[in-house]
Amino acid sequence: xxxxxxxxxxxxxxxxGARPVHEERVLRQWARAESQAHGRRRPEDFLPQSLxxxxxxxxxxxxxxxxxxxxxxxxxxxxxxxxxxxxxxAVEAVLLPRGGLCVSSQxxxxxxxxxxxxxxxxxxxxxGSAEIVAxxxxxxxxxxxTKVVFMGMGEPAHNLDAVLEAIDLLGTGGGIGHKQLVFSTxxxxxxxxxxxxxxxxxxxxxxxxxxxxxxxxxxxxRAPEIAPDELVALGDAYARATGxxxxxxxxxxxxxxxxxxxxxxxxxxxxxxxxxxxxxxxNAVDGLAWQRPAAERSEALARELHRRGILTKLRRSAxxxxxxxxxxLRARHERSDTRRVDIVTYEKR
Numbered sequence: 001x002x003x004x005x006x007x008x009x010x011x012x013x014x015x016x017g018a019r020p021v022h023e024e025r026v027l028r029q030w031a032r033a034e035s036q037a038h039g040r041r042r043p044e045d046f047l048p049q050s051l052x053x054x055x056x057x058x059x060x061x062x063x064x065x066x067x068x069x070x071x072x073x074x075x076x077x078x079x080x081x082x083x084x085x086x087x088x089x090a091v092e093a094v095l096l097p098r099g100g101l102c103v104s105s106q107x108x109x110x111x112x113x114x115x116x117x118x119x120x121x122x123x124x125x126x127x128g129s130a131e132i133v134a135x136x137x138x139x140x141x142x143x144x145x146t147k148v149v150f151m152g153m154g155e156p157a158h159n160l161d162a163v164l165e166a167i168d169l170l171g172t173g174g175g176i177g178h179k180q181l182v183f184s185t186x187x188x189x190x191x192x193x194x195x196x197x198x199x200x201x202x203x204x205x206x207x208x209x210x211x212x213x214x215x216x217x218x219x220x221x222r223a224p225e226i227a228p229d230e231l232v233a234l235g236d237a238y239a240r241a242t243g244x245x246x247x248x249x250x251x252x253x254x255x256x257x258x259x260x261x262x263x264x265x266x267x268x269x270x271x272x273x274x275x276x277x278x279x280x281x282x283n284a285v286d287g288l289a290w291q292r293p294a295a296e297r298s299e300a301l302a303r304e305l306h307r308r309g310i311l312t313k314l315r316r317s318a319x320x321x322x323x324x325x326x327x328x329l330r331a332r333h334e335r336s337d338t339r340r341v342d343i344v345t346y347e348k349r
Contacts, residue, residue, distance in 0.1 A: 003128030004065065006165050012058075017048035026051075028173035030062055031133050033140035066134035068142075076316070079142070083135055089124060091153050093135045099146035103135045105163050106154025111186055112222045113207075115253060115282060115290045118153045127154070129165035136170060147180040151205065151249075157188035164198055171200030179203045179244045186223040187231040192238055205247035205278075206235045210257050211265025219256070232269045239274040245311075246275045251282050252298055254291040263301065267308050277305065277312045 077097035091104035181202035
């Protein structure tokens, strides 16, 4: 199956007689999870007859791009969704408290972060931009969505064209504010070249996790070789150009990146930057040795960084009680299907 992209949808609509205003109307209604009959203008008074005739089949095809499989609601309002794709594969999305949604950009991931459930199986395929938007449409049928973060399965920079095309539609017809679209990346120079060129400029989140190049290379073995200092500087330049603070994501791993040396490193690289540091206690993954620090240790880290001038937020990972970490639901579902999942363990050294 060839992944479906928004550009292909636009071409199909044009082949059915849609002019740009019709095309935008159809895509807007889809991205907002609203029926084509919703709104002040009735389709029969507005859309070409050839397009109206094709709409039922097109809407059915779009609905089939992302269908709800098992989902789990957390006590904190998070809801973890297993999203079935038209080819039988599955990705994860997480409805977050306060209108947020975390979406996936790939089936699997090639970066291989050693603490991540998604990275265990590697990359299976890229999602099309329409499949990314379809996750938002699916979620909006469950509850309102006002913020979309690209922090689910996959590395958005490895599927850059599709992710940016999805962001463009969500930030225009989809009605999501530009700074409420958050592009997350482990760091790729193409990101810093392309993001400023779009008509929708999302906020940026950098998955940093260590300021020590050797430690970071061990944690993120296939991330581009960009020194943490340079990566933060590139992110800061984009943040200042857009006016949106950069989010620096830091998964707290006990005994790995919760040390005094890492605190000093964070103060060094983030001082004076337009950035918010998000300390995220690790979501344990079955079969992996990593653990989160004790709550008291995490709180002490946040206080120390704040005292030293770094705007720091200690995040309570959404959906802890339902294992809402990326890739966990999909892995568990695959195990329940009796398909073998090889688990690789890593020793902390």
